[in-house]
Amino acid sequence: MIRRVTVLFLAALLPLLAGAGQAQAAGYRYWSFWERDGSAWTYATVGPSLARPADGDVQGFRFSVSEDSGDAAKPRGTADFDAVCAKTPAKDGTKRVALVIDFGTPADAPSGEQPPAGRTACARVAEDATTAEALASVAKPLRYDSNALLCAITGYPAKGCGEQIAVDGKDSVSSTEAEESSARDEGGSGPSVGLIAGAAAVLLLGAAAVWQVRRRA
Known part of the structure; x- marks a missing residue:
């Protein structure tokens, strides 16, 4: 059961990590x-x-x-x-x-x-x-x-x-806005705050699920 929860947890986390790279393509x-x-x-x-x-x-x-x-x-x-x-x-x-x-x-x-x-x-x-x-x-x-x-x-x-x-042509910002956004981002090419928060939430849910399984066992 613990292994199953771990697999589900990773399945939920991977799309978020993949999105980190895709979000930077422009x-x-x-x-x-x-x-x-x-x-x-x-x-x-x-x-x-x-x-x-x-x-x-x-x-x-x-x-x-x-x-x-x-x-x-x-x-x-x-x-x-x-x-x-x-x-x-x-x-x-x-x-x-x-x-x-x-x-x-x-x-x-x-x-x-x-x-x-x-x-x-x-x-x-x-x-x-x-x-x-x-x-x-x-x-x-x-x-x-x-x-x-x-x-x-x-x-x-x-x-x-x-x-x-964006590469898909849907989202756009002016070059000035892009420069200002880049200046605010200390990492430059790192994942956004929202992405990090989402990943953290998934981590917490995964940890909670594992703890519940162990407790019931």
């Missing part, structure tokens, strides 16, 4: 910035406000949910400079930059919003223009946060910027 919903290297996309090493593409370059933006740059979704669609800029002739004193703008999937969209259809654009800008300036010339309105993080292209999404969300 991603971010944001616009990622990409550069075309030959026939492949590479994650940009600087932001669009610092990047200065050359004439003939192809650059892309993708809105999605990802944990980091290693698993970020790449822009989809046509990414050929000649195709994108076929109707934009060269002009002295300017450069042409092909831009691929992928608004992502409905699964990545914030609650209540639908992603627009992806598009391409050929930006003809000054020779020293940044990617941000090229993007602004063809895809207004843009929205940035106080840290110069690109939040919206052509007004999408209507609100939010780099929110941290």
Whole structure:
């Protein structure tokens, strides 16, 4: 009987312990910035406000949910400079930059919003223009946060910027709220107070059950 109680106790405790790891899994919903290297996309090493593409370059933006740059979704669609800029002739004193703008999937969209259809654009800008300036010339309105993080292209999404969300996409908090929550949590990646309390309650119930069995024996 004691062995049976112990098994039941562990069965109740394991889901709580498993939940500790699952609760920490999170991603971010944001616009990622990409550069075309030959026939492949590479994650940009600087932001669009610092990047200065050359004439003939192809650059892309993708809105999605990802944990980091290693698993970020790449822009989809046509990414050929000649195709994108076929109707934009060269002009002295300017450069042409092909831009691929992928608004992502409905699964990545914030609650209540639908992603627009992806598009391409050929930006003809000054020779020293940044990617941000090229993007602004063809895809207004843009929205940035106080840290110069690109939040919206052509007004999408209507609100939010780099929110941290659960992997299942259901629960979300702003990046600011996430930072404040992390600062309050001394352990950083440890289980929450609620989880610890739940585990403690299970431990107490298990101990009480074992004591009752022994007493009856």
